Amino acid sequence: MIGIIFGPPGSGKGTQAARIESEFQLAHLSTGDILRDEVARGTEIGWEVARIMSAGDLVPDDLIVSIVRRRLPESEAGAGVLLDGFPRTLQQASALDEMLATEGHRVDVVIALEVPESALVDRILHRAAVEGRADDTREAIAERMHEYHKLTAAVLDHYRKQEVRVEVIDGVGDVDAVFQRIRQAFDTSSR
Ligand code: B4P
Numbered sequence: 001m002i003g004i005i006f007g008p009p010g011s012g013k014g015t016q017a018a019r020i021e022s023e024f025q026l027a028h029l030s031t032g033d034i035l036r037d038e039v040a041r042g043t044e045i046g047w048e049v050a051r052i053m054s055a056g057d058l059v060p061d062d063l064i065v066s067i068v069r070r071r072l073p074e075s076e077a078g079a080g081v082l083l084d085g086f087p088r089t090l091q092q093a094s095a096l097d098e099m100l101a102t103e104g105h106r107v108d109v110v111i112a113l114e115v116p117e118s119a120l121v122d123r124i125l126h127r128a129a130v131e132g133r134a135d136d137t138r139e140a141i142a143e144r145m146h147e148y149h150k151l152t153a154a155v156l157d158h159y160r161k162q163e164v165r166v167e168v169i170d171g172v173g174d175v176d177a178v179f180q181r182i183r184q185a186f187d188t189s190s191r
Contacts, residue, residue, distance in 0.1 A: 001026060001080030002105055003186075004087070006156060007113030009144040010120040010127075011171050012178060016113065017084040019179045024186065027075035030084040031064055034071070036133075054134035056143030058088055058151060065095040072099060080108075088152045093159070107164050111182055112156055113171035117145060 003026065005013045014030060021028040035053060038046035045067075049059045068086055075081040087093040100106050115123075121141055128136035135144065160166055167185035171178050 001109075002076070002100060002107050003080065003082045004107060004110045004159075005082060005084050005113070006110050007171060008115065008117070008120055008148045008152075009141065010124040011113040011115045012123075012175070013084050013113060015175055016111075016171075016179060016182055017082055019175075020082055020111075020182065020186065023183065024082075025079045026082040027078055027080070028082050028084060029068070029071060029075045029086070031067065031086040031088075032084070034067055035059065039134075050134070054140060056135050056140030056147065058147050061089055061091045061095070064088075064092060068096070069099060076103075076105075087155055090151075090154055090158055093155050097162075106162075107159060109186070110156065110159050110164060110166045111185060112166055112168045113178070114168055115171040119172060120145070 001024075003020075005017050005020070007013050014032065017028045017030065020026060035045075035049050039050045039053070040046070045063065048063070052059050064086065068083075072081070083096075087096050097106070124136050124141050125138075127133065134140075156166060167182075169178065169181045169185060
């Protein structure tokens with residue numbers, strides 16, 4: 001099973017992916033988590049991406065694709081993988097399709113979380129107060145939303161055109177309620 005959890009910044013991708021990971025034994029591969037870990041460890045990649053991320057911009061496609069190319073085989077080894085935060089551009093989506101095709105695989109399902117922008121900003125600002133993430137400032141949030149509409153939203157159409165199953169999930173409500181909606185969609189799609 002190759003799944004993608006998709007949605008604008010703050011839609012709850014990471015939150016729901018953690019639930020899906022434990023319920024369906026899928027390996028959770030989050031490019032945001034990988035990049036934050038590189039920054040925290042002060043690696044060469046971390047130095048390269050820290051400023052880009054804190055401004056709310058997307059890091060270069062080549063870098064992200066090489067990270068995923070390195071990690072995907074290990075993540076795919078078990079029951080399957082849930083990609084979180086990737087692909088975020090059409091170039092990344094094509095690179096992923098090619099990586100999977102070399103092993104005779106393809107994306108099976110896209111879970112697309114839908115949340116109105118006003119609620120997204122509230123959630124992220126709330127997280128800012130709790131976690132102090134470098135990209136949770138008002139300016140960076142505005143840039144992340146802009147990048148989402150300019151570059152990322154088109155990824156959904158890319159998969160719809162390929163007739164990949166796309167499940168649009170209402171992401172408003174408490175974390176459990178959203179997860180129940182995802183579980184229903186996931187159960188149906190894996191049958
Ligand atoms: P991500 O880590 O993917 O950040 P995100 O889109 O904000 O996260 P997410 O939607 O997972 O939000 P969460 O569950 O935490 O990316 C960060 C940055 O990394 C990008 O801006 C970019 O610079 C870089 N990057 C990553 N992948 C890349 C790629 N492929 N290409 C280029 N650059 C890339 O939820 C947000 C908040 O809402 C949390 O506080 C949570 O507690 C709360 N919340 C969740 N569900 C809720 C609910 N149902 N109700 C109320 N609050 C809820």
